[in-house]
Amino acid sequence: MIQDIKVLQVKLDATMDEDEQRALAEDVAGKILWLFWCGICAEVDELLPKVVNYICREGxxxxxxxxxxxxPSPDPGDDQMHLQRIMLDAGxxxxxxxxxxxxxxDGQVQTGALPP
Structure with a gap:
């Protein structure tokens, strides 16, 4: 996954088209967020039983x-929803x-710039 992020970042750095940059930036951010989310989930899965055991043991x-x-906030903002969407897309x-x-x-085929 880290190699994928590096490849996308190289493409992002090389492109001048704003729409292409936006798509690449979303892919890079989504993959980074997904990678961190997986790491956080792994840590929680490992630590949660220990925390519950400690709380029960210590009363x-x-x-x-x-x-x-x-x-949790019942109404996440647009920014949070956008980040969550790109993270889930990456996942x-x-x-x-x-x-x-x-x-x-598809646009090039429809305009006749490329054969179907």
């Missing part, structure tokens, strides 16, 4: 109640750059 049930009271192997290339190719 600090109040800590669990306090954690339970913390609510699903959906490339904005590939979609951009396919769309550009």
């Amino acid at each position: 600090i049930i109040q800590g669990l109640a306090e954690i339970h009271r913390v609510n 699903a192997s959906t490339s904005k750059y590939k979609l951009w290339l396919d769309n550009r190719l």
Whole structure:
């Protein structure tokens, strides 16, 4: 995945087309976010049982109640939703750059610049 990010970054640095830059930037950011998300999930999976065991062993049930009271923001902003979408696209192997290339190719075929 890191090699994929490096390849996309090289393409991003070399392109002058703004739409292509935007598609590549989304792919780079999405892959980085997905990589970090996977790392965070792995850490949580490893540490959560230890934390729960500690809280139960030490009798600090109040800590669990306090954690339970913390609510995530019910209405994430547009920026957060955008970042989440590009991260999930990367996790699903959906490339904005590939979609951009396919769309550009379709446009060239439709205008007659390329044969069907």
